[in-house]
Amino acid sequence: MSPDASDPRCRPMPAHHGLPAEPYDLDAVREDFPILKRLVHERPGRLGKPLVYLDNAASAQKPRPVIEAMTRCMELEYSNVHRGVHYLSQQTTDAYEAVRDKVQTLLNAPSRENIVFTRNATEAFNLVASTWGRTFLGPGDEIVVSVLEHHANIVPWQLLQTENGFAIKVIPCDDRGVLDLDAYAALLGPKTKLVSVTHGSNVLGTVPPAAEIVRIAHARGIPVMLDGSQAVPHMPVDVQALDADFYVFTGHKLYGPTGIGVLYGRKELLASMPPYQGGGDMIASVSFNGTTYREPPYRFEAGTPPIIEGIGLGAAIDYVQTLGLANIGAHEHTLLEYASVRLAAIEGVRLIGTAPGKAAIVSFVIEGIHPHDIGMLADQMGVALRVGRHCAEPLMERFGLEATCRASFGLYNTIAEAEALVDAVQSVKEFFR
Ligand SMILES: *Cc1c(COP(=O)(O)O)cnc(C)c1O
Numbered sequence: 001m002s003p004d005a006s007d008p009r010c011r012p013m014p015a016h017h018g019l020p021a022e023p024y025d026l027d028a029v030r031e032d033f034p035i036l037k038r039l040v041h042e043r044p045g046r047l048g049k050p051l052v053y054l055d056n057a058a059s060a061q062k063p064r065p066v067i068e069a070m071t072r073c074m075e076l077e078y079s080n081v082h083r084g085v086h087y088l089s090q091q092t093t094d095a096y097e098a099v100r101d102k103v104q105t106l107l108n109a110p111s112r113e114n115i116v117f118t119r120n121a122t123e124a125f126n127l128v129a130s131t132w133g134r135t136f137l138g139p140g141d142e143i144v145v146s147v148l149e150h151h152a153n154i155v156p157w158q159l160l161q162t163e164n165g166f167a168i169k170v171i172p173c174d175d176r177g178v179l180d181l182d183a184y185a186a187l188l189g190p191k192t193k194l195v196s197v198t199h200g201s202n203v204l205g206t207v208p209p210a211a212e213i214v215r216i217a218h219a220r221g222i223p224v225m226l227d228g229s230q231a232v233p234h235m236p237v238d239v240q241a242l243d244a245d246f247y248v249f250t251g252h253k254l255y256g257p258t259g260i261g262v263l264y265g266r267k268e269l270l271a272s273m274p275p276y277q278g279g280g281d282m283i284a285s286v287s288f289n290g291t292t293y294r295e296p297p298y299r300f301e302a303g304t305p306p307i308i309e310g311i312g313l314g315a316a317i318d319y320v321q322t323l324g325l326a327n328i329g330a331h332e333h334t335l336l337e338y339a340s341v342r343l344a345a346i347e348g349v350r351l352i353g354t355a356p357g358k359a360a361i362v363s364f365v366i367e368g369i370h371p372h373d374i375g376m377l378a379d380q381m382g383v384a385l386r387v388g389r390h391c392a393e394p395l396m397e398r399f400g401l402e403a404t405c406r407a408s409f410g411l412y413n414t415i416a417e418a419e420a421l422v423d424a425v426q427s428v429k430e431f432f433r
Contacts, residue, residue, distance in 0.1 A: 004322045023327035030412050032063040040382050049382030052420045057202050057230060057361050057408030058386055060255045069315035070257065070308050081307055082281055096307050099314035103262055106317050107247065108238040116263040116297040117305055121229045122152040124248035124263035127300060128225060129156035131273040134164065136193060141166040143194040144187050147173050147398050148201040151391045153227050173398065177204035177353040185216050192222050200230030203390045203406065204353025205361030207231065214243045223269065229253055234332060234359045236325045239264050251309065256316030260309035270296035277302040328411045332360035335409045339418040346425060352404050360409035369432050371403040377431060378424040
């Protein structure tokens, strides 16, 4: 879907006062996010600091259309779904199921039946490990992940490994955070049953060449799962163009609510998988002599689904598609370039992750200053950063680091906020001089 030219927020903003041109009206967009107006560290007798929210890779803030859609659902259109004959239940079911269509469009999936709703990206990985993995992985088999992975794409496999006894091979990266595709190809063999890699590193911002990774695996008949948690909010994603077999993302990083995520699966793969959890909604019929299950995707959606969260996700998808994901990515890229160049110019600052074409995530360390101290001091200035291992401990080990500071940009961040980040880092350095 292309940006909606009739929406005033989609008006491109020309360059002015030395600021770069914007692909959409950033001031108008910021008005949509109530939280961006708040101050932090307010105390009696002291005015707070404006919030500079640069922790979007952990979770993004919510625009008013998302908040309003969820509120409207609870105020006026709420009922359980899928099993009511009454008016409200029909209405809520229609609204909830329409979100499956929105996700289909967002990912360019071939059909709505490819879309399974989960609680988050983590649950999508656990679902595939528990069903596809438990069925098809055994002793002597191998799966391939990369050193860039979030724990969500490591630990579910390890949990299953203790039962099914397969091996986990790891694609290495270079010092920029670029995956070594030769090493990757060399890892694949007759024992390889699955490749599961990220489509965007939450620590380094690396965007691996997913289509190429899939092509190499498919040439050997190996299916590929991609972690789109850090891709879907920042770029147009087309699962058919990627030729992905499984693709996951999480709603709360796409400006939607917590409690809802998505698993895309190729139809034959989903059909080959036994149920994940048992209960209501996923059954065709239940008897003490044996129970039968519904077709995918419903087979994998036991119990009352996250109805309100689903409605919120639908509104979030509408929101980003109105602005255009390519526009969002272009805007974030401007911020990334600006922050990277300015930070790298500060003595003692080292950027961690410099892959070409990376997404708008800047991890860095400052020589002689602990990342936690940087994060705490920046916070005093209103700048919200992430510090720590970012749920990717093997990657931190690869870079020989205990922790990094991470600034991650979203669609509403501004050059002034990137400037505030640079100022905060300068001040931290002054403080420790
Ligand atoms: C955040 C994140 C996840 C996990 O998302 P949840 O919502 O916590 O399940 C997985 N992979 C990547 C790359 C992430 O950034």
